[in-house]
Amino acid sequence: MATMATTTHIAGLGSPLSLARRSSKPSLTSGFIRTQVASRNPLNQKIAYGGRFTCFERDWLRTDLNVIGFGLIGWLAPSSIPAINGNSLTGLFFQSIGAELAHWPTGPALNSQFWLWMITWHIGLFLCLTFGQIGFKGRADGYF
Template identity: 65%
Template sequence: MAAATSTVVGLATSSLSPINRKQPTLNSAFLKSPTTARNPFRVSQASGGKYTCFQRDWLRKDLNVIGFGLIGWLAPSSIPAINGDSLTGLFFGSIGTELAHFPTPPALTSPFWLWLVTWHLGLFICLTFGQIGFKGRTEDYFEK
């Protein structure tokens, strides 16, 4: 009696291929052939050399924005408008007060937290609008 190779026919004509007897290969119409994964961060030649996912330098940081944004926030926050004191003065003064009892953290009722949140919120808003304005102007976003 001769040995016959058998093919298993089932759902979607899947079969075990008898090419390598040690490791059977499963072929199915539901499974795609194995391919290498595509790197979405690599420059595609079909797109003309532009990034297809997002630009590599998506932040597009510029030291001019950081410098002018910091100066642009320090100037108005240093105006003495809160009972004769400035926001910057109150914030830096509260840092000194809290450092006087250093190992102990500031209490939740300390005005340090109010000055910290207010000063940094203003700084980050100023830096964000500075980035939008500076990069928008250099990249002609505001042109008609």
């Protein structure tokens, strides 16, 4: 069987398509479609999940219970040191929780010390968890 190739122009595509018939299987080629080549630069976008471009890994958070456990212990230890008039930050936070629960269901007032201790304690915890995640995953991935 002879190979026939015809070129047709489809309106709106802007470039001609060539239709080559070989053994009754048509194949289309176009200037719009390029073959996919694996990238050697890890910073380039990867083709994954059905041909869609993704910039991040699917599991970008990469949660690890080691980071959560060590981060919580790493924050509870220094926040339990009695450095604020003989009291620790954790102790003051838990005392303020008890004081606020004493007049349940009324919530804490805006000028209550509970808000100061809660915000300070949680900012420290989240900073410890964030730096723990950066350090643990950075070490695992070989950044440092």
